[in-house]
Amino acid sequence: MRKITFLVLSLTLIVAGTVFANGQQEKDKEIVLKWPSIWVGEDSKAGVVAQLVEQFNADNAGMIKVEVEAQPDYDGYEQKIRTSIAAGIVPDIFTMKLNPTTKAYYDSPLLMDFSKELSTGWGKDFNEGTVAQATVNGMVKSLPYEVAITPVWYNMDLFKKAGVSKYPRTYAEFLDAAAKLKAAGFIPTSQMTGGSNAWTSMLWYSHFLASFGGPDVYANPFGTDAYVKAAEVLLAMYSDGNTSMDAIGGDAGVSGGHYLAGESAMFINGPWYIGRVKTEAPAVYSATEVGPAPAAGSQKGAMIGFLQTNFAAAANADDPEKAAAAVKFIKWMTKAENVAKISAASGAMFAVKYDSSSISDELMGKFINASNDASFTIPHLEGVVTSDVITEFGQALGKMALGEATPKEFVEMLKKVQDQ
Amino acid sequence: MKVFLNTLKWIILIFFLFVALYPLIWLLLASFKANNLELQQNPFGFPEKWMFINYYNAMVKAKLPSLFIHSIIVAFSAVFLNLLVASMTSFVISREDFKGKNVLLTVIAAGILLPIISFMVPYFTIIQKMRLYDSLLALIIVYSAINIPISVFLLTSFMGSIPVELEEAATIDGAGFVQRFTKVIIPLSQTGLATAGTFCFIYSWNEFIMALLLTSSESSRTLQLGIRFFTSQFVTDYTAMYAAIVITIIPSIVVYFIFHNKIISGLTAGAVKG
Numbered sequence: 001m002r003k004i005t006f007l008v009l010s011l012t013l014i015v016a017g018t019v020f021a022n023g024q025q026e027k028d029k030e031i032v033l034k035w036p037s038i039w040v041g042e043d044s045k046a047g048v049v050a051q052l053v054e055q056f057n058a059d060n061a062g063m064i065k066v067e068v069e070a071q072p073d074y075d076g077y078e079q080k081i082r083t084s085i086a087a088g089i090v091p092d093i094f095t096m097k098l099n100p101t102t103k104a105y106y107d108s109p110l111l112m113d114f115s116k117e118l119s120t121g122w123g124k125d126f127n128e129g130t131v132a133q134a135t136v137n138g139m140v141k142s143l144p145y146e147v148a149i150t151p152v153w154y155n156m157d158l159f160k161k162a163g164v165s166k167y168p169r170t171y172a173e174f175l176d177a178a179a180k181l182k183a184a185g186f187i188p189t190s191q192m193t194g195g196s197n198a199w200t201s202m203l204w205y206s207h208f209l210a211s212f213g214g215p216d217v218y219a220n221p222f223g224t225d226a227y228v229k230a231a232e233v234l235l236a237m238y239s240d241g242n243t244s245m246d247a248i249g250g251d252a253g254v255s256g257g258h259y260l261a262g263e264s265a266m267f268i269n270g271p272w273y274i275g276r277v278k279t280e281a282p283a284v285y286s287a288t289e290v291g292p293a294p295a296a297g298s299q300k301g302a303m304i305g306f307l308q309t310n311f312a313a314a315a316n317a318d319d320p321e322k323a324a325a326a327v328k329f330i331k332w333m334t335k336a337e338n339v340a341k342i343s344a345a346s347g348a349m350f351a352v353k354y355d356s357s358s359i360s361d362e363l364m365g366k367f368i369n370a371s372n373d374a375s376f377t378i379p380h381l382e383g384v385v386t387s388d389v390i391t392e393f394g395q396a397l398g399k400m401a402l403g404e405a406t407p408k409e410f411v412e413m414l415k416k417v418q419d420q
Numbered sequence: 421m422k423v424f425l426n427t428l429k430w431i432i433l434i435f436f437l438f439v440a441l442y443p444l445i446w447l448l449l450a451s452f453k454a455n456n457l458e459l460q461q462n463p464f465g466f467p468e469k470w471m472f473i474n475y476y477n478a479m480v481k482a483k484l485p486s487l488f489i490h491s492i493i494v495a496f497s498a499v500f501l502n503l504l505v506a507s508m509t510s511f512v513i514s515r516e517d518f519k520g521k522n523v524l525l526t527v528i529a530a531g532i533l534l535p536i537i538s539f540m541v542p543y544f545t546i547i548q549k550m551r552l553y554d555s556l557l558a559l560i561i562v563y564s565a566i567n568i569p570i571s572v573f574l575l576t577s578f579m580g581s582i583p584v585e586l587e588e589a590a591t592i593d594g595a596g597f598v599q600r601f602t603k604v605i606i607p608l609s610q611t612g613l614a615t616a617g618t619f620c621f622i623y624s625w626n627e628f629i630m631a632l633l634l635t636s637s638e639s640s641r642t643l644q645l646g647i648r649f650f651t652s653q654f655v656t657d658y659t660a661m662y663a664a665i666v667i668t669i670i671p672s673i674v675v676y677f678i679f680h681n682k683i684i685s686g687l688t689a690g691a692v693k694g
Contacts, residue, residue, distance in 0.1 A: 069636035073648035
């Protein structure tokens, strides 16, 4: 009996080793490009992106084949890309958020520099300034693709029910509106300290930084007056019932959930959230307007805008055909009509020039107006500091919200990590 | 006083039973809720309508059946490979006399203390060099290797508690080194093997980060990656994800129930002399 068990288990091992060890098999001639993609599964871009890949593969049958490796878990995906690059192996095609941490990838010779390709005319396809944002030391090792603005979403139905006729444009108006909203049983703002970056609150903080520090706030040394004043306002958002009890420790599901449920009146997120509000909470969708955060400082009408996702590729210096195939595919993905398709389906905004007239979504139109109406635009805090500062942001914010740190101490905690 | 202590004991036990079981019950209820909104508005109550479709979605959308088979192949193969290596190592360390065997055991067992994240880059590099990336074999090798420290630690302790006289009797009857291992020690170590094997199985079944790192295509993905199918960068379908989680934890619970007596006796073996 034992011998049989041993035999069966050995056989299982051999079968697993031979039948399933298929990852490294290569087909003759056809160039296979592996693309670990986050635009899969439940993602709003998944369907159109899959169609575009399929069409590209059909158009290039026998020559190039793009194989999508589904990576729905974004945190895990980032971890995988980091580990791959640390091990000296770069996926053929991938996407990344460009921030001070990932800018370190530019030092790697394993990543393709698109600057030469862009100079041949391709660069004109992109909106002004976006390629410059992705340029480090003259190299463009990640190509701007998806961009975003993150205005405040506000539910006008709740404002009206609370007796507030217009959205607060100043901090004083905000406090007045918040008091009325609370009296009517609503939560004034959605906040969160959890997740890997305390996303919603980090965006509120970025808006307040813009209001106190103006367009050049990030040029000032970290921890200056604007940072502390913005922290004081953020603390006020966590005080006196201006946000929900579960905001401390809550993640994006919590902050977004209160808005979707029609419980909170103000919330911040990007255009990718439009689809979800539309399907899960149509009444909230109809009542939603977007705009800048109430001006807490002297600067009014500021907007947070940034490169959301950039395309990158392996340099494949020893395989120029493969490198050219990767460029061909990325060019396909950045074609105006293809970008328009993804935008129309998902509500996402892009760094590529495209005809947005096909976008009929009402809320998306409000996003575009908010972007056009902005007095100036700055990136969010996450885009200008290293990832460890953002990890600390949520921790420090939780501490401040619980009364264990003052706004000044909150900023000092971030500065300490930044200085390290 | 005795009644008071007895009552207190039961209160404490019931409290910890509640703490241990509540998350599982919550998970089960959440897996039947309609959508994220209901989860948000009614996080602790029963579902308004029992949504069995969540389980259907979990099975179909995330392709759980094929991932289930992959997980079974990986987990059982990893257990087999792990026990094969760990039992031979433990036999030598616990039954043979040689210089530095305690140092050897300490070095191997120290692996228990190392965080998995520290292995990520080296394992990724090794698997790439072996050209095993995106294969089930990669996961089998890595999972069995990661569990060697804990298995050797448990088995060495267990084998050390087997009376030497049994081996001596076998030697007198003509048993050699290999026969002492296969005919005496292994049959008497079944409890220890079951304990180490269960630990390895549960680890291999639940592991996520190495599976994410070392595989890419559907042909080599495991259940834990399938669960993440319901999350995306900005949106998570929690109810379907919870349904998938409920499905995936069943085998772990079954394995534990089958072997729990052996696990307890395996863990306590060698704890006392006599």
